Amino acid sequence: MSTELGVSAISLALRDLMISGVKLDDGLVPLAIKKGLEHTLLPLDRVRIKHQHANVINIFLYRVHASAAYRNLTFAGQTPLALNLEYLVTAYGEDERDEVGHFLLGKAMRVLHDHAILARSDLRNSLKAGRVQDQLENIRITHQELSVEDLSKLWTSFQTQYRISASYLVTVLLIDSKLPVSTPLPVLKRGETDSGWDAQAGKPPELDTATPATGFNAVRLGEDLILSGENLDATGLKAIVSHPLVTLPPLDVTPIDSGHVKVRIDDTMAGASSKWAAGIYTIALQVTRPSLPPWLTNEVPFSLAPSIVVSPASQSGPNVLFDLTVNAKPQIRDAQTAMVVFGDQQFPSGTIPPPVNADAPSIVTVKVKAPLGLYRVRLRVGGVDSIPIVPDGNTFKFDDNQSVKVIP
Numbered sequence: 216m217s218t219e220l221g222v223s224a225i226s227l228a229l230r231d232l233m234i235s236g237v238k239l240d241d242g243l244v245p246l247a248i249k250k251g252l253e254h255t256l257l258p259l260d261r262v263r264i265k266h267q268h269a270n271v272i273n274i275f276l277y278r279v280h281a282s283a284a285y286r287n288l289t290f291a292g293q294t295p296l297a298l299n300l301e302y303l304v305t306a307y308g309e310d311e312r313d314e315v316g317h318f319l320l321g322k323a324m325r326v327l328h329d330h331a332i333l334a335r336s337d338l339r340n341s342l343k344a345g346r347v348q349d350q351l352e353n354i355r356i357t358h359q360e361l362s363v364e365d366l367s368k369l370w371t372s373f374q375t376q377y378r379i380s381a382s383y384l385v386t387v388l389l390i391d392s393k394l395p396v397s398t399p400l401p402v403l404k405r406g407e408t409d410s411g412w413d414a415q416a417g418k419p420p421e422l423d424t425a426t427p428a429t430g431f432n433a434v435r436l437g438e439d440l441i442l443s444g445e446n447l448d449a450t451g452l453k454a455i456v457s458h459p460l461v462t463l464p465p466l467d468v469t470p471i472d473s474g475h476v477k478v479r480i481d482d483t484m485a486g487a488s489s490k491w492a493a494g495i496y497t498i499a500l501q502v503t504r505p506s507l508p509p510w511l512t513n514e515v516p517f518s519l520a521p522s523i524v525v526s527p528a529s530q531s532g533p534n535v536l537f538d539l540t541v542n543a544k545p546q547i548r549d550a551q552t553a554m555v556v557f558g559d560q561q562f563p564s565g566t567i568p569p570p571v572n573a574d575a576p577s578i579v580t581v582k583v584k585a586p587l588g589l590y591r592v593r594l595r596v597g598g599v600d601s602i603p604i605v606p607d608g609n610t611f612k613f614d615d616n617q618s619v620k621v622i623p
Contacts, residue, residue: 216293216391217347223251224345225300226276227353228337229327230254233272236326237319248316250309258328259375262307271307272314272323276300277369282387290351290513296390301359303369305380316379317485322382333385350389357384415502419510420446425498429601433520436482436491436544440517440614441475442498448473455609456510460492460548463499476500480519482588493521493544494597518599521545525592529620536584539619541594542576545600555581557619558590589620 218223252270255262258287276560278301306324308315330337332355335348345352357390359383361369370377421444428439432561442454453465469477478498484490497514524542532542539557547553553564562581571578579594591613594601606609 216290216350216358216389217345219390220260220342220345221347221350221388221390222276222279222298222300224338224342224347224560225333225388226256226274227300228341228347229356229385230272231341232330233323234335236329237272237322239270248309248315251329252319256372257369259303259305259378259432260375262305263375266307268310269307270309270319271305272319273305275303277303284386285389293392293396295392295396298384298390300388301386302383303380304383305378307378320379320381325468327358327383331356337519347388352387352389354397355386355389358382359384372381389466413523418446418502420444420449420452420502420512422447422498422500422512422515427517429606431520431604433518433599433602434480434500435520435522435602436480438480440478440480440498441471442478442500443470444512444516445474447471447476447500449502452476453501454478455499455501457493457497457499457514458492458494458552460494461490461585463490465595468500478480478551488544488546488576489570489573490595491519492548493519493543493545493599494551495599514549516582519545520599521594521596522549522590522615523594524599525617525619527619528616529622531622533587533623534584535581535620539581539583539592540583541579542594543579543594543596544576544601546570546575547577547579547596553577553579554595555579555583556593556595556600557581557583558585558588560585576609585621587621588622589618591618 237251237252239248245568248270250269252272253266255271255273257265257275259275262271274524280299282297282299288294288297306316306323308319331352338348338354359382366380373560407483423440426441426443427434429440434440447472452468454468456463466478468479469532472476480565481487495516495518497516499514501509502512503509521543526540530537541555543616547567553567555562556566562583564579564581567577567579590605593603603614605614
């Protein structure tokens with residue numbers, strides 16, 4: 216690919232095209248041109264300063280931008296810098312003779328039209344060190360339309376008088392990256408004893424949903440989670456749960472049928488209260504087959520709600536400030552926020568003292584007051600509320616053990 220000299224190489228090659236293709240001695244010019252012709256690469260405001268009365272063909276590089284089409288292209292492990300170049304070709308007639316300038320511009324445009332692809336030999340002759348001639352892609356020249364507004368902005372930025380011009384897009388220059396490339400050694404064998412890739416016929420297990428067996432919107436410690444999906448009757452399954460704050464061992468999976476399995480949210484492991492955390496989890500199944508490496512299914516989300524015990528169960532005196540204590544399992548982590556919901560009031564937990572041991576609950580205490588009545592209590596941890604209801608036959612009812620009654 217090209218070096219950083221590639222931009223200069225293309226500019227010089229375009230100028231050389233003008234030198235060889237735009238001449239005043241071909242016998243076809245009935246304009247009585249008296250002066251010679253200059254071929255320049257000057258900014259727009261410098262042309263007439265340096266060549267005040269001469270005939271001039273000027274090729275000005277006014278914009279360079281990355282090529283979106285080649286942005287993700289990789290050669291030998293590297294992504295080259297892919298550039299598009301935009302040039303403005305302007306002609307100046309001797310002594311401000313516009314008819315001479317128009318003739319020169321027409322001739323310059325014809326030369327560029329005839330050389331829509333820059334010859335590699337021209338690029339080599341203009342600046343061999345640029346190595347543009349060695350890159351994979353050809354250098355293409357395309358005429359592009361600029362609106363009157365765009366042209367006006369371009370010339371105004373140089374604070375010089377407008378001249379009739381033509382714009383060209385030159386694509387694509389590939390400049391080689393200088394980053395080191397890691398080159399791996401050749402592969403000597405594929406798999407153990409060169410047996411190739413491990414393959415298994417049939418569709419692998421796939422999960423659709425994870426639903427608490429209780430029918431609630433979240434599962435609690437000691438409850439079952441029902442995983443639904445396809446091909447779940449495979450043997451050797453384990454459940455892998457993920458949460459930003461916890462690391463848990465694989466959980467046992469109990470098969471139900473080909474579309475369902477059951478996973479117990481284990482509360483029997485030592486220090487279960489400290490190993491789990493309320494919040495949003497994902498769960499996947501790990502599939503293990505003889506002589507094959509284990510692999511994971513897709514992940515599905517589920518919520519783990521805190522289990523709470525509320526005290527006191529009753530409070531004498533309406534609108535009297537009292538301490539409401541909520542014991543919560545699993546333990547509330549330092550990185551988590553907790554909110555006590557008392558009826559329709561919300562109280563931030565504040566500082567929560569460390570639990571006495573790994574199996575003990577976290578203790579949240581807030582000060583509340585309320586008129587006479589029965590108030591349901593919830594604890595929100597990690598965006599998941601405790602569940603203030605219990606089954607009642609085929610329906611549900613509020614749990615009186617998660618309530619506080621304010622009495623006279």
